[in-house]
Amino acid sequence: MKFTEEHEWLDVDDEGIVTVGITAHAAEQLGDVVFVELPEVGTEVSKDDEIVVIESVKAASDILAPLDGEIVEVNDAIVDEPGKVNEDPEGDAWFFKMKVEDLSALDDYMDEKAYKDFIGD
């Protein structure tokens, strides 16, 4: 598992597909999530594109594409029930899966220990 400074987690499976969600720390800071807008499957994205909109009771925020690649699956369950993002942010409430050409780009991101240090946990 890798972590970005934007509080995303990235999990790579055996086939090189990267699942992306937000961390429990981010979900807690956001407060109750009430709206999620996800990209369409098939969208080609570049690193740092704003591809997800997430709105909590407090404010709207964007989630950036962590890598170059193609969106291959999105989690419609969190669109229907945005509150899942608060309940299980690092599990069932993943946001999207992407196919990435260059997995070595993941090396730039933090491991769990570095992320915990980053958030001061």
Place this chain on the structure above:
Amino acid sequence: MAEDNLKSTVLNALHRELGARMVPFAGYDMPVQYGLGVLKEHLHCRDHAGLFDVSHMGQVILRGPDVALALESLVPVDVAGLAEGRQRYAFFTNDAGGIEDDLMIANRGDHLFVVVNAACKDADLARMKTVLEPRGVSVEMLEDRALLALQGPEAEAVLAALAPDVAEMRFMDVATVMIEGVEVWVSRSGYTGEDGFEISVPETAAEALARRLLADARVEFIGLGARDSLRLEGGLCLYGHDIDTGTTPVEARLTWAIQKVRRAGGAREGGFPGAERILAELETGAARARVGLSPEGRAPMREGVPLFAAETGGDPVGQITSGGFGPSVNAPVAMGYVPTDLSATGTRLWGEVRGKRLPVKVAALPFLPAGFKR
């Protein structure tokens, strides 16, 4: 501790002890939410009872001969006709007919008790001193009293357990009540759309009263986050957002608060700042109106979102002044200003969110029926 230059209420340490997340609000270090979070706090208040620290608001005593008539020179409201033991909503107006602040006025027998917004209280105090003192009215801002609001369908049962007489009070009644040997001033009012009470209590007794109320299993502390979504669902204006110095009471659809006696043809017609414009608008209507707005999708439309009459093209016809997610409605809710000819309930407009125009319908206010005990 509170940040430098922020004021704090007497309950600041209690908020922190109970896990509040504190934010600056109107110059005060205030709780935006506690452990439950905004959504659950909101729903708890609608289902049971919520306790709010609103001690940042200004509590003012006005005393003197003809104090009611004197105050009428600042508000377009029937103060002289306000019976003892009753409270009424009002607003200070300016010469252009705009709203300087909204407030509550209570007739407590030998004086009027006024509650004003925290952000405006210094200006309100100055305004009242300037106009009222030359007319022989003393204006005293109380610095030694806290203000608690207990709101929700179980508020009556909770407070009546400590002070049985409050069960007899009706919406907008005010009374002096003893709770465990302490004199508190209670009004049956609030700003959530629910039945409930506001309780003015000496600062020295405020923490004990708050703890006593919180010890009741039906009560949760509620922060400013849920206070905002509660009042928004209740169709209630937030000063500085839904009403301000540039909005008139007629535009804001607050004409119910202007009694006949102060309108054209009334016994005490006019005589408040901006009367010319406000009385004219009461006769002929205003060009724009505050309305409820229900976004048709799930995306919240927040303050500042421009409103359009068509899905493409054209200039904005209005703007959202308050908006967010309504936990009890379980959908986004908003308020804003639109041209009067587009203000009928059901009118479809478009709000531009992140560059996209999304459909939104004009909706009746409040979004939920009020729970007041009339």
